[in-house]
Amino acid sequence: MSCYNEFVRVPIVAANWKMHQTLAQAQNFVERFRPLVRGVKSTEIVLAPPFTALAATQEALRGSQIRLAAQNMHYAEQGAYTGEISPPMLCELGCEYVILGHSERRAQFGEGDALINRKLQSAYAHELISILCVGENLDQREAGETEQILARQLDTDLEGLSAEQIGRLVIAYEPIWAIGTGRTASPQDAQAGARFIRGQIAARYGGRAAQALRVQYGGSVKPGNAAVLLAQPDIDGALVGGASLDPQEFAQIVRATAT
């Protein structure tokens, strides 16, 4: 039972395609996916294609309720940052969301919390909604450090943000040991992580921000486990990797949250 669940939050289910889907594959996905979620209004649906497929995906989504996200961005508006993409470039392509601090970016590309904080600040400045990923690895979980790790990530990632800004944020609780491994957190563990995050927000920014904040669970979400995970009181949706590459599977996950 959560103390904050009397507030109605719109569930949000996002597809993180990572480095998958060519232009043609992205267009084909949207063509097959749109009819499967037609009429779903009670859940926000977000697709995060690779940068190269953003424009084509946006074009294919025209006239639908499905929103567009980027998987990453630089914090600067422009400049000598070879290979990077700026917030205005994403806005120009119709992105409303940006995934920040994904564990793959933290582990494989050396992104630390201070950098993630700069990106978050910049996303707010450009009116992009951030989906901030946080989570512990297996060693940390087994050492009983999950809450400590989450608290430390939130400390720096959210530094300088206002309560009003936090209320517009989406935080994805993604235990790293559950990402792409087929090993899902139990609904109790997923709820415990989400509840802890909401509690931290309440302690730092107050009850209103904590009630408005949407917390997703991410880590091997599939059609078969989505409903029970998404029924947890502090879980407001899912960030989906592998299963989001299949229109049928992703639509089933979306429908698991839709009322």
Ligand code: PEP
């Ligand atoms: C992710 O990459 O954010 C993710 C949750 O991946 P998967 O669903 O494949 O575990």
